[in-house]
Amino acid sequence: MVRAGAVLSCVWLLMAAANAGAQVKDGVKPFVKEDAPVLVLNHVRVIDGTGATPMEDQRIDIENGKIARVQSAKLRNAYPPNAKVLDLTGKTVMPGLVGMHEHLFYPTPGDGPGRQNMYGEMADSAPRLYLAGGVTTARTTGSVEPYTDLALKAAIDGDEAPGPKLLVTGPYLEGTPSLGPQLHSLTGPEDAARTVDYWAEEGVTNYKAYMHITPEELKAAIDAAHKRGLKITGHLCSVGFTKAAELGIDDLEHGLVVDTEFAPDRKEGVCPSQRGPMTAMAKSLDVDGPQVQAMVHTLVEHHVAVTSTLAIFESFTPNRPPLEREQGAKNEMAAEAWSDFATTRAEIAERGESSIWPVLLKKEMQFERSFVKAGGLLLAGCDPTGYGGILPGFGDQRGMELLVEAGFTPVEAIHIATQNGATYLGQQDHIGSVAEGRAADLVVLDGNPVAKIEDVEKAEMVFKDGVGYDPAKLRASVAGMVGIR
16 A cells, blocks of 8 residues: 555655745745845754754754755854855744644634525635744645635745645535535545545545544545545544544544544434533543543554644633734734624633633643653644634644643644644655755744743744745735635
8 A cells, every 4th residue: 555645755855846946936026035045044043843952053054945954053164155144143943834734714704693604715815824924834624615725735836926835635525414515515435435536636635524424434535545645634523533543544633622432422423512522521521531541542553643723722712812912813804804703702701601611621731742642643733713713823823832831842842833744744854844954944933932932923034945934024915804815
């Protein structure tokens, strides 16, 4: 059997070769801060993404889109010929984020009782905000407009538009009923396999199973994806995590909070209402107990990754994060989108004392620590859906902060958000760490996230294949657009 991800390796190398040393095109030029083909980032603190101790006073040489050398600045070795040297004393450099639960859509304003549950494609704002937030590689974990996503990927790869390196996931593999008119309801295992095959031919490289998929449909989709050397993840409900691992799934989204296998009176292959299982989980499920730990062992044994999406869970938790922290994203949101978000947030706050989410958030954090301790591969992404409280880029930064709140060190949180994603994708030799030979996908921070994790929000410049983008210009270009385009 072809190893999952092997098909992507040749594509990735061809993309890197095409981009290396390429002249900056007009589509991205307004957002570029540095485009010298040979560049030295001098006197920087390096958090390399591997989990290693940060290195002080380092020098990173970038040549033709790749990291040529990482060495101590104290060595005073000669600079490469024709190099542009940037003195970045006091700055921190970390790898570009490898976002593993990202979307190019967003809940459209005006949803409510009697109206369709719709999501609009943020073709302009989402890619720019991801890049501004330090996300240089993004898996679109579920698509409502896969052809649009593929077209955006082509535009970004061709430097016609700014954005991260996109790994496009096909349309949701959903059962019956679907959660909205933009999702196709599978009619059985044959339809599941056919859908996987069709979209592979169209160019998608990942798949996502969704809540009402049956075990039989999930198995057919997994087998079809693996025959092509591709991977499949899932936000599941009708199928529990243990069963999904046994069927061969590669990744599971969100974590314990969405796993229904521990719900009272659960029926195999049926997605129960969310409130009951979550209430029971908050009330009595012991994360360190034998049931959950057996599930964790099964995931690790079957090499199933888990994608952390703590920021979206936090948004359901009353008065979290503090409202003043949300102001940073307000400028990018359309007025109606902000109004809808603020109204829903206030309604959640009013139900504060009865909310189960403070407990669920803590249990999810505990589960993620337990999963990693057991040897599991934890990934990270922001999931900019819900009621609109999470924005691309902003949510990815917040996710790292919440991993630290969960008990990981800042270095571990950055490792989860960078190299772990690259490892899952089979691209750890190309992206996800600061090392010789890797793509120069880097984030320059005005601060030290080891001392203060919130400094991950202070992205001063984001390099993708050696081209340095200005986060402020990227954000300014989509001011007021989230929720519209």
